[in-house]
Amino acid sequence: MTKLSLAVLLLLAAPAFADEQTIQLRDAPGRDVVLNSCGACHSLDYIQINAPFPDEKLWRAEVTKMISVFGAPIDEADAKTITEYLVKNYGAQGPS
C-alpha cells in the first residue's frame, strides 16, 4: 500500500470517515493535540471506550506504545500534553 504523509492523510481521512465527526471529546486543554495526533491513525472513540479506568501509568503506557510500537510521529512535548489530557479527562481520577 501507499504510505502517505501525515498532512495528506488528514486531508484524505476527513471525508472518508464522516461518522467520526460525531465524536465529541471533552473540551479541555490539549484536545487539539489529541485530535491531530491520535486522530491521524485512529478514530477517537478508542479513547472513549477505554475510560474512565486507566490511571496515569496506563495512559502513559498507551501513548508510549503508539509512538514506540506503532510509529506515531508524536514528539515528546505533544506526548506529554496528550497524556495529561487523557489522564485528566478520561482517567481514573478524571470526570466520568
Add this chain to the structure above:
Amino acid sequence: MLTRRSFVATAGTALLAGPAIVKQGLAADDLTLEPELPGGVRDAARLETLPGKVPLVKLTYRPPNYETPLHYFNELYTPNEAFFVRYHLPDIPEVDAAKWRLGVGGEGAPNRYELTLEALKRDFTPVEVTAVCQCSGNRRGLVAPHVAGVEWGYGAMGNARWKGARLKDILERAGLAKDAVEVAFDGADGPVVEKTPDFIKSIPVFKAIDPDTIVAYEMNGAPLPHWNGFPARVVVPGWTATYWVKHLTRIEARTKPEENFWMKGAYRIPNGKFPIVQRFLSQETGVNTPITEMVVNSVITAPAAGDAVRAGEALAVKGMAWDAGYGITLVEVSTDAGQTWTRASLGPDPGRYSFRPWSFSAKPDRSGPLTVMARAMNAIGQTQTTALIQNPAGYHHNLMHRVTVNVA
C-alpha cells in the same frame, strides 16, 4: 431482527423527544450494553450500519470494530450481514476479485507460485468447515479490573459454514519442506503510517496442515463480505480469530519464527494459566505464549436481560456453546443464581468446531428478579470458570453468562 428502517425510525422518534433522549435511543434502547462495560463505552457505542451490514454495535469507527448484537446468536449460523467486524489497521482496500492474487512461497516452500481467485476455486478440492470465529478479546469489556483494548461485550464472534481450499493442499503444491516451522499470512489491509507494523500472523506447521484449516472464499454459501475478508481469508478452526487473516494476499512457509509485533508483542497469554492442549512452541518464551485454542464457553440467547416473564408459565431458555473442537458434552442451566444446576438438552451437532445449540425449559414460580446462568463442559473435561483467569490483555473470558429477567 433490527432493520435499518426500524433503526432510523427509532432514532427519529428520539430526535423529537429532545437531545437527551437521542443518545439513549441510540445507545440504550436499541442495544443492550452490559452493565460491566467501562463507563466510556456508553459514550461511544451505538448501532451503526457499515455498507452491506445490518446495524451492529459500533465500538470504534477507524479501524472499524463492530460487534454482533446478542440476539443474532439465536440462529445457528450467524448471518453474514450481522457478522462482527474487527480490524487492527485503518487502510482497508476494496479488493477487486479479478485483480486479486495470492502469493504462496517462502524459504520453507521453494516452488513459489501465484493464484487467482478462479484458480483457488478450481485447482483445489473445495471443502466446507463449520466453525466459530471468535476474537481473542471477545468479552474484554467485561473483565474486572478493566484492561485496555477494544472493549467488547459478547458479540465479537460468529458461527459460519466456511468453504474453501485446504491450506495443506496449497502448501503442498509449493513443496512444503521438512524444515518449515511456521506458516505466515499477510492480508491486503495495512497501516497509514509507514512505521506501524503490518498485520502478519503465523501458525505452526502442524496447524497449517490440519485438514480443517482452509483458505475460505465462501461464508454461509455466499462470497465473503468485504468486512469479513473478501475475497479470501484464513480459517483456523478451534483457534481464536487473530489467525484468520482477512483479504489474504500472501502465504509464507517459514523456516524461522515470525518476529513481528503481532506475534512477539501481541496476542499472548501467560504460560500455564489456561487449559490449552495445542501449543505454539516455536513462539513460546519462558513467560508467555501465543493464544491458540478457544476456551470452552457458552451464551444465553433467550430470554434477553430484562424480559418480562410470567410466573407459573414455561420459560424457554436457550443458547449456544462452543470450544476448540473437542466437542460440547454438557450444558447445565441454573435458575437460582448458580446454587443448583440442571442438564440442558443439546441440539444437533453441526460439527466439532461449530456452535452447539442447547435449550432448557424453566418454570419460574415466584415473582421478582430471576437470574438464569449457563455453563458448558467439553469432551476433555474443560469447563467454564466462576472466577476470571486474569491475563494482561483480557483474553479468554469464559465466565458463565448470567441473564436476569423479571417474573410477574
